[in-house]
Amino acid sequence: MMYYFIVNPKARSNRGMRIWDVVEKELKKEQVSYEVYFTEYPHHATDLARVVTEGGDYLTLVAIGGDGTVNEVLNGVVRLEQITFGYIPAGSSNDFIRDLHLPVNPVEALHNILHPKYYKNIHLGQIIYADTRRRFAVSSGIGFDAAICHEALKSRLKNFLNRIKLGKLTYMGIAFHQIVLCKPELLTLHIDGCKTFQFPRTLFLAAMNCSYEGGGYRFCPKASPEREALDFCIVHGLHKWEVPIPLLAAKKGHHTRFKGVDTLRCRKARIHVDTPLAVHIDGESCGFQTDLDIECSKETLRIIAGC
Template identity: 40%
Template sequence: MDKTYDFIVNLHSRTGKAKEIWESLEEILTKDGVSYRVHITEYVGHATKIAEDLTADDAYHFLVVAGGDGTINEVLNGIRDLSKVSFGYLPLGSANDFARGLHITAEPEVILRQILASETEDAYDLGQVCCGGQTRRFAISAGAGIDAAVCREALTSRLKVFLNRFHLGKLTYGLLTVAELFRAPFVSGKVELTDGREFHMKNIIFTAAMNFPCEGGGVPMAPSADAHDGKLSACLVYGIPRFLCLCAFPFLIAGKHENIRGFEIVEAEELHVVFDKPMVVHADGEDCGDQTDVTFRCLPGALHMPHLD
């Protein structure tokens, strides 16, 4: 099959350093005579529009996203039919939790050559969050509470921009979490799982529905999460004083929190969560508003990616 690749590129990723990396990648494409088109994102949400336009026909498409986790989420929510897309990825962001979940550690130039040489595909689960009359796909995680509030803050954080200059962007989420922990409202709620289990929660810190183990620049919310098992792994944190929650954060960062009081990890195809007050909801760090009724579900094997050696 003759392939023409459509590259959706966010040159603002990694505080603008992605531009230099992309230029070196395009040299490879030109030198190797690859048939390709480039679509540069120009504003928030533009990657969604690009993906919508590219997949509006009935053809099979070879998309490659060059950017960060936010760009991935935008593209996933623009693709009209996931079964007709091969989804390649070049990690150019600061957090790169999607690449971490896929165990991609090579440099972008190496990954690009592997994508171009690949003849087979691997299938991965995706997630979907439904709330406030909207539905949004996610690749890494979705959640409600402090982690979502931190994601909202990080989208416009000057601290993140500053730390990215020193390659310390991952620290943004930790520092913002400490601040948010003590100013977030007190909320109660209930979680219902597809197997009939229910969790009645008071003093909710957050609920995180994980497709891959890590979010927020490498924090292993659900260390055993597997994007091949047809389930989401949810980390529920509730019922403990906030100061004790802060003290437990080193265990969370180390992935040793599963047996700590107030931390619950469950697996399910779908979770329905109801809060008594609105909580901030996110999908891969993208803001989904303040909601009281949220459903997280797994989309088994929905994403098809080029097999990488």
């Protein structure tokens, strides 16, 4: 059996390549047939996944990188049903692995792929904005959480914290900076074509396929990628000084008890804000938008899960 690997050598401030070296040694030891492709620039993983899958053959495709690499690979896959997806985490936050119980250790993660015991069929999210349609595996968001992702993508703090093995603190550090900068907006949410809600002074809306984002913040504790629905968390109407309290509580998923935090579940949603706000999918930037459609895909992805 042939395995196809797409590796982001730059993930977690260049640790991706070191993780590949470890993985490659094991592949050789186990005499596995494989092809490997390395990303050379942002979004290259999407082009590589398209090239690997455009023949239409059924194959096992493995991503090595962070949540952003998972996102870029899945956006290049021509038909989701033609692949079995394996993932070896090499990012700074790795939120995708949490609900799927995947090993963090690269050798264990590889053995889990080569000798799979459990598979899951998961749904992906989709976002549509300005004539662009993109899949997401973990979450999408508009407002404050997306502004944090935008800043993290160019952050020197992230590189520094990754070097001293404290990369998970990146998002927390940047969050405090973004609380100062953020400008809450009235957000209109229309769900499943039937209900409309208005949230004054919205800090952010997160649309979650998995329960964690931002390096372990459990914004939608009941979200599951196996369900054909997305969970939403909307934080609104708070003074800036009140914001850190529910944010810190979100580490354990306890923030939903606080005033100004609403959650709901739906299959599709239309979102509008008057002023363009930062948007992200799986931590990758989708620029600044006023109108978004977000939905849960009907198609499923077969993924090699952990136990």
